[in-house]
Amino acid sequence: MADHICDVAVIGAGTAGIAAERNARRHGAATLLIDPEFIGTTCASVGCMPSKLLIAAAENAYAAAQSDIFGIRTGDIAIDGKAVMQRLREERDKFTAGTRSRFEKLPRGTTIRARARFTAPTTLALDNGDTVSAKAVVIATGSSPMVPEPFAALGNDVLTSDTIFEIEDLPRSLAVIGGGTIGLELAQAMARLGVEVSLFDRAETLGKVQDQEILDALLDVLTRDMNVHLGVDVTPEKAAGGINISWKGKSTGHQLFEKVLVAVGRPPNLKDLDLAAAGVELDDRGRPLFDRTTMQCGEAPIFIAGDDNADAPLLHEAATEGAIAGRNAVAYPASIPSRRTPSFAITFTDPPLVLLGQEPGENTLTGFASYTDQGRAKVEARADGCIRLYAEPEEGVLTGAAMFAPGADHMAHLLMLAIMKRVSASQLLEMPFYHPTLEEGLRPALRDICGATPTPIPGDRDGREPPGG
């Protein structure tokens, strides 16, 4: 049993915790990074990377299935589920190994393999019997999949994002419960890998989409590969050969599935931390109140970063919040506020779904563009989806976007720059748009916005699509 003394103790060695420790050390602190597993982050082990590896396999299966369109005959396509999952795990393990190797490069004595809980605002008890005394503490404990009661009792046929990447072979059929980011990405990937998929959500939308045209486009694409049931409550029951799912609400039915993926959200990992001892003020869900510009919990020497604060549970936000928390833990009690970037979420469906910036308000101007007749999208046989751009009424300065369109994951970065630099639709239209690109498809929406503001379509620019495509 040892008593460790440091300037900044970081609980959790995921993306946020690693960034917090690194930045606290960069600012001169003696640090400790505490984690029971040092698995190499959720992102690399069971999150971003394995899900994108599955999606990459699905994209290749889909491209092979579509190749006839281009006159390329591939013959019968065989999907070797075991090989798909094996490659996924092999590549995933390289990502986790890369992250884990960074722990070995930390200064000696920085890492402690244990689970921590608070005994006072700046003291921690570890489950190996050690204690930690710090000047400030960063909580970076992440989140875990929620499994509602009826599913929890049903054993191994019920999967979450923590277990689905471990399956030996692709199932014949899969019910996906929850059409949020995880459900959408994995449902479409599995369906395109030949799994019979049904997607269920109790909401009447998917992926938090508010715009009806975007939702319609999303449903149009998804339902080519799977059944989608919105506005339903599902009840699972163990049955011979898998799990029987009954649903009722906007539609009613029942079906047997070999496996069920539960993807209904990821609550923060806070319950084992004994936050009462930390003395931080909690909201009505038991989550610490904190300032998102400093990551500080009230006036306490405690900072919270990453999924565990449930603010923006995304990789880039976890890394940013960790860096802010680490710097301010060193600066305590003189926290320095940081400017946070506009909200930015990409769901890696095909085409990608993007929600960017502010949601529209009463006076927001909107511009619309469809990709069903867009030149480059048609060339590539992926003419689906649409985009909606949002702007301020006075000058048409861009404020946000909702997009479900080919290339939206890349175009969103251009729009993010425009939003952050307060660029107007008119100014964007002064920019050259190379032909034929997917970016050209933004212009009808930009022109809509110009048309509704005193800032016109630039007089020396063509007001229509380029002749020839």
Ligand SMILES: Cc1cc2nc3c(=O)[nH]c(=O)nc-3n(C[C@H](O)[C@H](O)[C@H](O)COP(=O)(O)OP(=O)(O)OC[C@H]3O[C@@H](n4cnc5c(N)ncnc54)[C@H](O)[C@@H]3O)c2cc1C
């Ligand atoms: C399937 C899936 C796909 C995703 N895809 C994307 C994507 O494409 N893009 C994107 O931006 N985001 C994606 N995300 C979200 C992203 O992975 C998370 O936002 C990010 O990993 C959160 O990092 P974190 O540091 O908060 O948590 P984590 O990386 O989970 O780290 C938390 C750490 O805290 C430790 N811990 C917990 N309790 C204690 C305790 N009491 N004491 C000590 N240590 C503790 C845990 O062991 C863990 O190591 C995805 C998530 C999932 C599940």
Ligand SMILES: NC(=O)c1ccc[n+]([C@@H]2O[C@H](COP(=O)([O-])OP(=O)(O)OC[C@H]3O[C@@H](n4cnc5c(N)ncnc54)[C@H](O)[C@@H]3O)[C@@H](O)[C@H]2O)c1
């Ligand atoms: N590409 C990415 O950036 C990416 C990918 C995967 C995950 N993530 C992160 O992981 C987080 C968690 O993802 P998630 O998909 O688990 O959660 P989510 O909050 O995105 O979606 C949960 C969905 O489940 C539905 N739901 C809730 N309870 C239900 C029930 N009992 N029956 C049916 N439907 C139900 C909700 O209506 C919602 O649509 C996301 O918020 C996101 O931040 C990001």
